[in-house]
Structure formats: C-alpha cells, structure tokens
Amino acid sequence: GQQLNQSPQSMFIQEGEDVSMNCTSSSIFNTWLWYKQDPGEGPVLLIALYKAGELTSNGRLTAQFGITRKDSFLNISASIPSDVGIYFCAGQGSWGGSQGNLIFGKGTKLSVKP
Amino acid sequence: NAGVTQTPKFRVLKTGQSMTLLCAQDMNHEYMYWYRQDPGMGLRLIHYSVGEGTTAKGEVPDGYNVSRLKKQNFLLGLESAAPSQTSVYFCASSYLAPGADTQYFGPGTRLTVL
Numbered sequence: 001g002q003q004l005n006q007s008p009q010s011m012f013i014q015e016g017e018d019v020s021m022n023c024t025s026s027s028i029f030n031t032w033l034w035y036k037q038d039p040g041e042g043p044v045l046l047i048a049l050y051k052a053g054e055l056t057s058n059g060r061l062t063a064q065f066g067i068t069r070k071d072s073f074l075n076i077s078a079s080i081p082s083d084v085g086i087y088f089c090a091g092q093g094s095w096g097g098s099q100g101n102l103i104f105g106k107g108t109k110l111s112v113k114p
Numbered sequence: 115n116a117g118v119t120q121t122p123k124f125r126v127l128k129t130g131q132s133m134t135l136l137c138a139q140d141m142n143h144e145y146m147y148w149y150r151q152d153p154g155m156g157l158r159l160i161h162y163s164v165g166e167g168t169t170a171k172g173e174v175p176d177g178y179n180v181s182r183l184k185k186q187n188f189l190l191g192l193e194s195a196a197p198s199q200t201s202v203y204f205c206a207s208s209y210l211a212p213g214a215d216t217q218y219f220g221p222g223t224r225l226t227v228l
Contacts, residue, residue: 040222043219090156
C-alpha cells in the first residue's frame, strides 16, 4: 500500500528560528495536506496543495507540492512558542474509491528547546 | 455550530466487552470517517461513509463495525474489544471527497482495553 515517510520525527525549536519538515512517498499523490495537532485535540488543517509545483503560504507557514508529486515540504518561519505540537502530512492518491482516502505520515513533533 | 463532536471522551473497557463510539456533525457533510491514532503513528483510516446509509472499509477495518443511519451521525462499534484496540479514535467529516475538501476532525475518544 501507499506509505509516507515524514522527517524529522522530532525537533526542538528556539523562538525566532525557521523550521523545515518534509514528506516523501513511493507513490504519486494528487493532493498534499499539512495538519497540526495540539495535545488532546484533533488535527487541524494548515495548508492544502492540489497541483504539482504549487507553493502556498498561510501566514508564517509555506508548503510546496513537489514536481514529481511524490513529496512535499512545510516551512515555518520565525517560530513562536505556540508552534509546538505535532505536524502531519497527508496525501491523497487517485480520485474515488479507497485510493482516494488520505494517507498520513507519522508526524513531526515540535518542542521548545530547554 | 459545534462542528464535529465525539462521545465519550474517555472509556476503559475489559477484553471482550462491547461499546459504541458516537460521532456527530452539524455541517451537513456527506463524507464521514473514523481513524485511529497510536503512539508515534499517523492516523489510520478504519471505516468511512460517502453518504447516509453507506459505509466502506478503510485501511484497518478488522474488529470494528460502523453504521450511518442518519447523515449527521457515524457510529463506530467494537463487538468484542481487544487490548490491541487501545488507541485514540478520531472522527472526521467533509462536504466533498477526500482531497477535494477539508476534513474536519473531532476532539477524539481515548479508549483503553484492559
């Protein structure tokens, strides 16, 4: 089945630093999504990408849909304490049927540097 | 507009017991989903529904049953709970098919099977 490799698994941030994470797949996806999950909450959509090569921003967040359709990255600029949480990428394959369901990466956990 | 709600929030079961998790959405969404999330893992799709009266299997359907008798509700049943079903369960809904529309997630149900 389709699998997503998300990296890094975890990282520590200091306020003001830029953060970068990415997802790769062995399969082609038609859509890439990036979610954030806070403790005790469900995931919340941050950015949706629908076209290969697309670069989309949402405030301090920027995400890109890779040209090969097998990867995506998320950048957070000038991080702030409320950026901590777990970030998930999700991909969607072919339209319709079970292939149209979302496949999630295992997440990147952002924590504050002690 | 409450969005997606889940009941209960927490539950502890003994092996072999049965229970039903309720998901409700007030956004008139056609599509509803049940996911499970295990430590260090992304979300995995259990079952989903593309409309009232329809259900379909996701990635990990074994040991679960679902029903969508009303458009706004999606029930997840465990007939004979097993320790391997200890997890956090998330319900989600969307107006359009995955990838074409945002999935809105509920706050989750934390289930422990002893």
